[in-house]
Amino acid sequence: MQETRHTRVQHQKNRKKQNIRRLFVAAVILLLVVCVVWISRPGTVQEETPATGPAVSGVEPTTNDGDGDKQQEPQIPVLPEEESWKIVLVNSSHALPDGYVPEMTTVDNTSFQFDIRAAEDLNAMLRDARAEGLSPMICSSYRTWERQTTLFEKQVEKQQATGLSYEDAYEKAKTVVAYPGTSEHQTGLTADIVATSHQLLDDSQADTAEQQWLMANCWKYGFILRYPLGKSEETGIIYEPWHYRYVGQEVAQYITENGLCLEEYWQQLEALQQA
Ligand SMILES: [Zn+2]
Numbered sequence: 001m002q003e004t005r006h007t008r009v010q011h012q013k014n015r016k017k018q019n020i021r022r023l024f025v026a027a028v029i030l031l032l033v034v035c036v037v038w039i040s041r042p043g044t045v046q047e048e049t050p051a052t053g054p055a056v057s058g059v060e061p062t063t064n065d066g067d068g069d070k071q072q073e074p075q076i077p078v079l080p081e082e083e084s085w086k087i088v089l090v091n092s093s094h095a096l097p098d099g100y101v102p103e104m105t106t107v108d109n110t111s112f113q114f115d116i117r118a119a120e121d122l123n124a125m126l127r128d129a130r131a132e133g134l135s136p137m138i139c140s141s142y143r144t145w146e147r148q149t150t151l152f153e154k155q156v157e158k159q160q161a162t163g164l165s166y167e168d169a170y171e172k173a174k175t176v177v178a179y180p181g182t183s184e185h186q187t188g189l190t191a192d193i194v195a196t197s198h199q200l201l202d203d204s205q206a207d208t209a210e211q212q213w214l215m216a217n218c219w220k221y222g223f224i225l226r227y228p229l230g231k232s233e234e235t236g237i238i239y240e241p242w243h244y245r246y247v248g249q250e251v252a253q254y255i256t257e258n259g260l261c262l263e264e265y266w267q268q269l270e271a272l273q274q275a
Contacts, residue, residue, distance in 0.1 A: 206241035
């Protein structure tokens with residue numbers, strides 16, 4: 001009896017132990033299943049996407065002009081050495097190399113001079129504008145060193161006439177007329193174009209049908225509006241809705257599509273070369 005009771009008790013104890021073990025194993029399996037489900041739930045993956053998302057798309061708006069659907073980063077055109085003349089950067093901190101005199105030719109059946117390598121594109125642009133019933137005219141293109149010096153001195157005088165000191169007039173003049181050696185007109189790749197019916201060099205020029213057409217179409221001929229609205233800080237020059245600069249079709253298209261100015265294109269180019 002004693003032995004039998006003992007065996008029964010022992011048997012019950014064993015069954016209890018077995019139950020506890022089963023319960024333990026079941027709990028471990030349940031825990032594992034919960035873990036697997038937790039890790040693979042969609043929310044976990046999605047949470048990572050926005051974390052990297054804004055960093056990438058945060059860069060894009062400056063380089064992508066509202067073309068939000070484009071997933072690919074725009075490819076910055078890098079010109080081969082023999083075409084680097086097209087993107088020569090001339091501004092207050094980048095003067096032309098000494099003795100830079102490109103081969104020139106006359107354009108648009110006028111006596112205005114332009115770099116011979118870009119002249120035909122300028123002719124084509126003006127010809128096509130006229131075919132649209134417009135009347136654009138060049139009022140300035142290539143300038144020699146002497147000519148730029150004269151223009152600058154005249155501007156200093158004009159500023160002095162408003163009551164500024166010579167120093168202040170000198171500094172102010174630099175924002176209106178490029179300091180000799182730092183004018184794009186000395187590259188032979190720039191033309192000031194106005195509407196024949198509205199030959200004023202001020203903001204109102206932008207409202208003419210001629211400028212509207214030129215601003216919308218110039219990139220097709222390799223030109224950009226060199227000093228666009230809202231970029232004075234980057235270019236150092238006031239808004240000039242008449243000053244067109246040849247950079248070649250590829251770069252003109254990139255700059256236009258991405259809402260850049262030439263300085264910003266160069267910044268991107270240098271960043272790319274340093275990467
Ligand atoms: Zn100009």
